[in-house]
């Protein structure tokens with residue numbers, strides 16, 4: 001991902017972003033920081049970039065021409081989201097960071113003095129963002145704050161796949177307290193449960209501490225969390241049919257756009273997937289107006305909604321699927337042992353055998369979400385976790401089938417999910433009898449009815 005920063009102080013930005021995790025990510029070329037000096041683009045022979053505001057008033061204003069030309073030089077005719085850092089913008093938050101992290105490149109425009117001529121802002125800015133209700137001397141620090149928050153969501157920037165998922169704000173809950181060595185310090189002991197080795201008990205303890213902390217420190221977030229919990233509880237009456245909705249909420253990915261009785265509309269802005277379940281067509285139709293424009297996939301639980309969605313919103317049917325979920329108390333046996341996390345050198349192998357784009361597969365390898373089965377050190381199949389949280393990607397080479405490798409790969413994925421406290425689930429295409437049989441044999445429950453995946457035309 002490429003970050004262009006238009007600024008009068010490129011050194012400040014480069015220095016701030018050249019150390020620690022973000023610096024290493026740039027070295028590894030996972031991100032690129034391109035700091036551009038706006039002054040290099042002024043046509044004024046004295047290098048001037050500012051002037052007095054018409055109508056009078058305090059201070060100087062950055063002029064339109066150098067900003068416009070610097071922006072033009074950087075974007076070269078491409079449409080790039082351009083963020084203007086200003087206290088008048090929308091307040092930055094984690095979901096915004098997730099949204100920006102989807103882009104291939106971003107431009108940050110840093111103002112100085114009393115601001116920038118309005119006319120150039122109208123022409124180049126797509127998003128105005130503030131980092132809080134206070135006024136700084138320039139947009140450089142806010143740009144650095146935003147770049148840090150966005151870059152760490154880029155797959156591979158953080159070394160582990162878990163931390164970006166579990167920390168503060170990802171589930172409308174603040175993070176639980178953490179402890180490191182020594183076991184006792186200033187007479188204070190580390191809570192015993194954390195030394196127990198019991199993963200379930202630790203997960204439960206952490207969730208409870210997160211709840212307490214959020215209720216006390218951020219009652220606003222806590223209200224949102226409670227609404228989510230109530231929706232999950234209602235959906236759980238038909239868990240097998242609603243597991244995708246429930247897991248999207250409980251993993252902190254989905255936002256509730258509507259929730260009343262059996263009518264629920266959820267948007268996963270990270271994956272641009274909208275999920276809808278409705279009691280009847282009339283109610284479902286009313287909810288269609290709330291589906292975000294950027295939605296790329298719709299997951300619909302009622303067949304009667306499918307034609308109207310396709311017609312009104314311009315979607316096409318991709319698949320009719322059953323949901324399969326694993327609710328067992330025990331981890332599943334993984335009989336085939338040589339399963340490893342895939343590295344980037346397996347990218348072309350996965351691309352050859354799986355119908356997804358290079359970018360999609362690359363992202364999942366970087367996120368350590370794909371696992372390969374090896375025979376004599378040779379990759380013969382894989383499975384993994386999709387961005388929306390469902391397990392899938394299952395493939396085993398023809399001559400290695402019927403040896404339990406596929407089952408082991410799926411069990412491996414399921415166990416990893418369980419360890420994180422999630423309910424593992426996946427989608428099985430309705431006509432794929434072999435896969436349906438496999439799910440049943442492994443002890444997964446299938447939904448009573450099918451659901452429809454629709455994609456934007």
Ligand code: ADE
Nearest residue numbers: 085086130131135136142
């Ligand atoms: N520029 C000056 N103050 C700012 C703030 N709070 N957020 C974003 N940009 C700014």
